[in-house]
Amino acid sequence: MEPEETTLGEIVLLLIKEGILTEEKVRYAMRVQSKLGDSKTLMDTLKDLKYVADDQVKNILRTNHLSLRIGDLLREFGYISAENLNAALSLQQNQKNKRLGQIIIENQFMTEAAFIDALSIQLGFPFIDLSTQDIAPEVIENIPVKWCMSHNFVPVKKIENKTLVAFADPFSKEDIGGAEKLFGHNFIIGLASPGIIEKRLEKLGSGSIKSRIVDENTAIGIVDSIIGNAIDSGASDIHIEPFEDRLQVRYRIDGILVPYKMFPTNAASMVSARIKILCKANIAEKRRHQDGRMSFDHHGNYFDLRTSFFVTVFGEKIVLRILNRIDQIITLENIGMQPKILARFKKDVLEVPSGVMIITGPTGSGKTTTLYSCVSDINNPRISIVTAEDPVEYVLQEISQCSIDAAINRTFEETLRHIVRQDPDVIVIGEIRDNYSANVAVHAALTGHKVLTSFHTEDSISGLIRLMNMDIEPFLISSTVVCVMAQRLLRRVCVHCQKEYRLSSSDLKFLGYNAKEMKKYHFKKGTGCTACNHTGYKGRMGVFEILFLNEFIKEAILLRKSSYELRRIAIETAGLVTLMEDALTKTAMGITTMEEIFRCIPRLLAPRPIHEINRLSGGL
Ligand SMILES: [Zn+2]
CATH class of the missing domain: 3.30.300.160 (Type II secretion system, protein E, N-terminal domain)
Incomplete structure (x- = not known):
C-alpha cells in the first residue's frame, strides 16, 4: 500500500520538509491509521506514535501559518469532514467577500466556539473573549x-x-x-x-x-453601571444574586439592603466573568467559592473593591464591598459621641501613651471607621504607627499599614510577630480573633506601647469577659486594658421629611418612662421623600458605650466577677452610659428613632431617666 503524495496534508508535508518527520515514519503511521478506521486522523496517529510532539506542530504552524489555508488545517486535524469542507469551499465560490471561517460557522459545519477552540488549540494563539475583555x-x-x-x-x-x-x-x-x-x-x-x-x-x-457611555447590552456596560451607581448612591456593598428566573442586584445603603435592578438570567455568567477579569479571579472556575480585589475608576476617582464569589444552586452570588470611601474617615468630633464622653475618651484613652483600647460590636457596627478616626486623631510626626489589617480599608497618610494576605502566607500571626520589631509607638491590630493576637496586644501594652484593636462582641462588658476567657491572666488585663468601647450605627432621621411625634404607650412601658416627663423632648420620624429613597432615613450615626477601667473595675476583674456584677459596678462607679441609654438620648433629640433602637441595640437593663443620662454624657 503505497501512499500517494497528494493524500498527505499540508502540515505533514511541512513537518517532513523541516526534517521533523521522515517519509518512512509517515508511511508507517498511515498503515497504523488505516487499521484504526476513521476515529483517528493521521496527525493524531503521528502524535500517538511519538513521532512528533504538540509543541513542534504548534511551532511549525505559527511560523508557516500564512502559507496554510484554514480549511486544510481543520480537515487535517479532523475538525471537519472532507464533504463539509468541500461544501463550504463551493459556497465560498459565490460569496467571495466572505472568509471561509465565516461560511463554516454560518452554515453550521462547526459551532463558533469549536472553530475558535480549534484555531487557538492548534495554533496556540490566545483566545480573547471580547464580550468581557476591555479594550485599552x-x-x-x-x-x-x-x-x-x-x-x-x-x-x-x-x-x-x-x-x-x-x-x-x-x-x-x-x-x-x-x-x-x-x-x-x-x-x-x-x-x-x-x-x-x-x-x-x-x-x-x-x-x-x-x-464611556454605559451600554447595558454588554457585560462591561452592566458591571460599570452596577458599580458606578452603587458608588453614587453611597452603598457600602453590592449584592448580585442569581435566581431561577432573574439576576437580582441590591445595594446596602446605611446598613439596609435596597433593590437596584433586575437582569435576565443569561446576564449572570457574563457579569460574573467580567467581574472575575477585573479582580483577577479564575474565570474558568465556577464550582468553587472564590474571592479577589479590584480597583474601579469612577470619574477619575479610584475605589478599591473586595469581591466574593459564592456558588449557589443557580450560579455564583457575587458580593462586592466598596472600600476606601472618602466618607469612611470622619473626625473624632463628628462620629457622634456626646460631649462629656468624648472629652473623657480623649483625656483618659487617646492621650495616655500606653495601654490597650478595644472597640467592640458586630460586623457593620462602624468599628473600623472609629478605629481610623482614633488613629488619625493620635497621629503626629513624633510617633510611629504600624497596623495589621485584614484588609487595609483606607490608606492613611504617614502611617505604615499592612494588609493581611493569608494566600501568600502573610498571616495575622506572622505580621504581629514582626510588627513589634518595627519600633512602633502605636500598634493597630485590626481585630483580635484568637488567643495569640490577644496575647500580642496585652504584651505590647505591657512593654509601653499603645494598642488599638477591635473585637467581635455585643457590648463592652462582654468584650471584657471574652478577653478574660482567652487564657490571659486577669492581672495582665487589669493592668493593660484602658477601655472597652461598644458601638452601633443607627440610621439618622431624614431632615427633609422629618415630623415630630409622641412615643407610643408600649414604647413608654418598655422604657419605664411616663408620658408627662417625655413631653419636653422632640422625638422625630421621617415620613419618606425622594431625598431618602422613601425610607425616612438618610445617613448614619454612632452610638457608644465606653467602659473606662477604674480601680473598682480592675479589682472586679482580679476577683473574676460575673458580667452582671461588672455591669453594675461600671454603672455605679465608672459613669458607664449603656448603648441603649446613649441611643435613647439621641432619639430624644430627634436624630434617630425607637425603631432603630429595637433593630440594633441589645436590651439588657432598664435605662435611667433621660435627664440623668444627659448629666453623665453631656447630651442636651
Ligand atoms: Zn426623607
Missing part, C-alpha cells in the same frame, strides 16, 4: 477604525512592548498585512469571534470609548 484606550487612540474593520481585527491591549491584536481569521495574509501596516512586527496575534470584533469596532467608530 491607549491602543485604540490614533488608530483608523475603518482600516481595522476592513481587515477584521481589533487591537486589545499592550503586553510588555507589543500590542495584542484580536483577529477573526489569522490565516488571512491580507488581514495580517493590514495589522503590520499599523504595528510593524510589534504585535501578538490573538483570536476572537468575528461577530464580536465587528460589534466592538462599530462601537469604537461611534466614539463611545471616550465618553
Whole structure:
C-alpha cells in the first residue's frame, strides 16, 4: 500500500520538509491509521506514535501559518469532514467577500466556539473573549477604525512592548498585512469571534470609548453601571444574586439592603466573568467559592473593591464591598459621641501613651471607621504607627499599614510577630480573633506601647469577659486594658421629611418612662421623600458605650466577677452610659428613632431617666 503524495496534508508535508518527520515514519503511521478506521486522523496517529510532539506542530504552524489555508488545517486535524469542507469551499465560490471561517460557522459545519477552540488549540494563539475583555484606550487612540474593520481585527491591549491584536481569521495574509501596516512586527496575534470584533469596532467608530457611555447590552456596560451607581448612591456593598428566573442586584445603603435592578438570567455568567477579569479571579472556575480585589475608576476617582464569589444552586452570588470611601474617615468630633464622653475618651484613652483600647460590636457596627478616626486623631510626626489589617480599608497618610494576605502566607500571626520589631509607638491590630493576637496586644501594652484593636462582641462588658476567657491572666488585663468601647450605627432621621411625634404607650412601658416627663423632648420620624429613597432615613450615626477601667473595675476583674456584677459596678462607679441609654438620648433629640433602637441595640437593663443620662454624657 503505497501512499500517494497528494493524500498527505499540508502540515505533514511541512513537518517532513523541516526534517521533523521522515517519509518512512509517515508511511508507517498511515498503515497504523488505516487499521484504526476513521476515529483517528493521521496527525493524531503521528502524535500517538511519538513521532512528533504538540509543541513542534504548534511551532511549525505559527511560523508557516500564512502559507496554510484554514480549511486544510481543520480537515487535517479532523475538525471537519472532507464533504463539509468541500461544501463550504463551493459556497465560498459565490460569496467571495466572505472568509471561509465565516461560511463554516454560518452554515453550521462547526459551532463558533469549536472553530475558535480549534484555531487557538492548534495554533496556540490566545483566545480573547471580547464580550468581557476591555479594550485599552491607549491602543485604540490614533488608530483608523475603518482600516481595522476592513481587515477584521481589533487591537486589545499592550503586553510588555507589543500590542495584542484580536483577529477573526489569522490565516488571512491580507488581514495580517493590514495589522503590520499599523504595528510593524510589534504585535501578538490573538483570536476572537468575528461577530464580536465587528460589534466592538462599530462601537469604537461611534466614539463611545471616550465618553464611556454605559451600554447595558454588554457585560462591561452592566458591571460599570452596577458599580458606578452603587458608588453614587453611597452603598457600602453590592449584592448580585442569581435566581431561577432573574439576576437580582441590591445595594446596602446605611446598613439596609435596597433593590437596584433586575437582569435576565443569561446576564449572570457574563457579569460574573467580567467581574472575575477585573479582580483577577479564575474565570474558568465556577464550582468553587472564590474571592479577589479590584480597583474601579469612577470619574477619575479610584475605589478599591473586595469581591466574593459564592456558588449557589443557580450560579455564583457575587458580593462586592466598596472600600476606601472618602466618607469612611470622619473626625473624632463628628462620629457622634456626646460631649462629656468624648472629652473623657480623649483625656483618659487617646492621650495616655500606653495601654490597650478595644472597640467592640458586630460586623457593620462602624468599628473600623472609629478605629481610623482614633488613629488619625493620635497621629503626629513624633510617633510611629504600624497596623495589621485584614484588609487595609483606607490608606492613611504617614502611617505604615499592612494588609493581611493569608494566600501568600502573610498571616495575622506572622505580621504581629514582626510588627513589634518595627519600633512602633502605636500598634493597630485590626481585630483580635484568637488567643495569640490577644496575647500580642496585652504584651505590647505591657512593654509601653499603645494598642488599638477591635473585637467581635455585643457590648463592652462582654468584650471584657471574652478577653478574660482567652487564657490571659486577669492581672495582665487589669493592668493593660484602658477601655472597652461598644458601638452601633443607627440610621439618622431624614431632615427633609422629618415630623415630630409622641412615643407610643408600649414604647413608654418598655422604657419605664411616663408620658408627662417625655413631653419636653422632640422625638422625630421621617415620613419618606425622594431625598431618602422613601425610607425616612438618610445617613448614619454612632452610638457608644465606653467602659473606662477604674480601680473598682480592675479589682472586679482580679476577683473574676460575673458580667452582671461588672455591669453594675461600671454603672455605679465608672459613669458607664449603656448603648441603649446613649441611643435613647439621641432619639430624644430627634436624630434617630425607637425603631432603630429595637433593630440594633441589645436590651439588657432598664435605662435611667433621660435627664440623668444627659448629666453623665453631656447630651442636651
Ligand atoms: Zn426623607
